Amino acid sequence: xGSWLVMDATDSWLNVPALLRDPDAPLPQPWRxxxxxxxxxxxxxxxxVAQMGQSIDGRIATExxxxxxxxxxxxxxxxxxxxxxxxxxVVGVGTAVADNPQLTVRRVSGPSPARVVIDPRGRLxxxxxxxxxxGVRRIAIVGQDAKPKLPSGVDVLRVPLIAGRAxxxxxxxxxxxxxxxxxxIEGGAHTVSGFLTAGCLDRxxxxxxxxxxxxxxxxxxxxxxxxxxxxxRPPVRAHLLADEVLFDIDLSRQRVVAGRANTSR
Ligand SMILES: NC(=O)c1ccc[n+]([C@@H]2O[C@H](COP(=O)([O-])OP(=O)(O)OC[C@H]3O[C@@H](n4cnc5c(N)ncnc54)[C@H](OP(=O)(O)O)[C@@H]3O)[C@@H](O)[C@H]2O)c1
Numbered sequence: 001x002g003s004w005l006v007m008d009a010t011d012s013w014l015n016v017p018a019l020l021r022d023p024d025a026p027l028p029q030p031w032r033x034x035x036x037x038x039x040x041x042x043x044x045x046x047x048x049v050a051q052m053g054q055s056i057d058g059r060i061a062t063e064x065x066x067x068x069x070x071x072x073x074x075x076x077x078x079x080x081x082x083x084x085x086x087x088x089x090v091v092g093v094g095t096a097v098a099d100n101p102q103l104t105v106r107r108v109s110g111p112s113p114a115r116v117v118i119d120p121r122g123r124l125x126x127x128x129x130x131x132x133x134x135g136v137r138r139i140a141i142v143g144q145d146a147k148p149k150l151p152s153g154v155d156v157l158r159v160p161l162i163a164g165r166a167x168x169x170x171x172x173x174x175x176x177x178x179x180x181x182x183x184x185i186e187g188g189a190h191t192v193s194g195f196l197t198a199g200c201l202d203r204x205x206x207x208x209x210x211x212x213x214x215x216x217x218x219x220x221x222x223x224x225x226x227x228x229x230x231x232x233r234p235p236v237r238a239h240l241l242a243d244e245v246l247f248d249i250d251l252s253r254q255r256v257v258a259g260r261a262n263t264s265r
Contacts, residue, residue, distance in 0.1 A: 017084045017110035034078075034239055034248060038085055038182065041202045042252035045260040046176055050185040050192045051082055051205040052219050059216035060189050065098045067217075074242035075207040077107050079186075082205065084110025088139070088180040090171075091130075092191030093119040102129045103186070104136070112136050114180060118171060118191060120161055122148030139178065141171055168200040169258045176259035193220045199256040204249040207241065 012028050019025040020035055027036050041047035053071040054060045061067035069076060083089050084105045091101065096117045104112040114137035115130045122142045124131075131138055131151050138154045143161040150156065157174040159166040175183055185195050195201050206219070225231055235250040 011109065013081065014109050016081075020085050030239075033237070034246070035081070035085060037203060037248070037250070038082075041255065043202075043255050044257045045181060046172055046202075046258055047182045048172065048185065048195065048201050048255075048258070049082065049086070049183070049203045049205060050187075050195060050201050051079060051207065052187060052189065052192055053079070053207045053209060054219045055209055055211045055213040055216075057212045057214065058219045059213040060187070060219050061098075061217040062213060063216050065217065068099065070211065070213075071207055071209045072242065072244060075209060075244045075246075078205070078207055078241055078246060080105050080107040081110070082184050083113055083186075084108060086113045086182045086184040088114040088116050088137075088175055088182075089184045089186050090116040090118060090141075090175075090191070091186050092188055093117055093121075093124050094190060095186070095188040096124050096128055096130060098188075100129050101186075102132065104134070113184070114139060116141060116175065116180075118166070119148065120146065120159075120164060120166060122146035124148070126151050139175075141166070141174060165194075168195045168198040169256060172200055172258035189217060189219055189221065193222065196220055196251070197222060199251075199254045200258055201251045202255055204247075204251055206247045206249065208245045208247065210243050 016031045019027055038047055038049055052060055053075055055070060089103050103115045116139040117124055118141045120143040126149050131154055133153060139157055140148050140150055140154055141157045141159055142148050144158050159170045159174050185192050237248045239246040
């Protein structure tokens with residue numbers, strides 16, 4: 001685990017990352033409502049949460065792929081809090097290339113999680129910022145035949161591909177076998193949509209920023225339905241984050257069994 005960056009010793013958030021990992025410890029409010037559901041998954045040993053930041057009109061990036069930053073300070077703090085309570089943060093290689101994110105916890109107190117990229121063809125350059133050698137575990141999930149160019153110390157997990165795609169459940173099993181139990185899928189939309197469609201998410205956090213982009217890359221996409229009454233309507237709880245709204249979407253009813261971690265906390 002990485003270092004704990006303490007922003008404000010009086011912050012009631014300070015001990016939440018440690019408390020959340022102790023199943024018997026009560027969580028203080030307001031964090032309990034938002035984060036207690038992330039303690040454990042409903043169907044197996046894993047808990048998988050995805051997060052997307054989007055405009056009111058459902059865009060996660062401009063047409064050119066620019067997304068830094070759709071969310072304001074409160075939404076970004078929430079993203080860093082999510083990172084601080086999970087064992088691993090996972091991005092698709094599209095996001096790793098487009099945004100070159102660090103994927104560390106910097107805005108709030110808490111440990112940085114393992115950084116994982118789903119990169120079936122092994123195309124992420126060794127210079128990517130998520131590969132920085134800072135003591136935090138780094139993992140590339142690649143196809144069986146990929147020859148990724150990685151800095152030393154980056155672990156490689158290989159998954160079977162069918163038509164270039166890996167089953168999200170196989171990705172979760174690979175992460176579970178590496179001892180990672182609480183997992184956040186941080187984007188982009190393609191990756192999150194794949195996990196959602198496959199029933200591989202326990203929860204989805206969508207943070208809506210008070211802006212209209214008008215055009216750009218859409219947020220999560222599912223197979224079209226003909227009638228509104230056929231839409232997926234999971235239980236949702238809304239939380240106000242300053243001028244942004246967090247929709248905490250409970251997907252546990254459709255979650256498939258994916259794996260059991262070798263170690264768990
Ligand atoms: N607003 C937000 O919250 C937010 C968050 C993250 C990213 N973004 C934005 O989203 C954009 C990137 O998103 P994106 O949807 O284009 O890309 P993405 O989801 O980041 O990455 C997609 C790629 O990852 C690989 N991948 C993901 N799941 C896979 C699976 N199950 N099996 C095999 N390969 C898999 C594939 O790589 P290959 O192409 O090599 O097959 C796929 O094309 C950027 O503009 C970024 O700024 C916004």
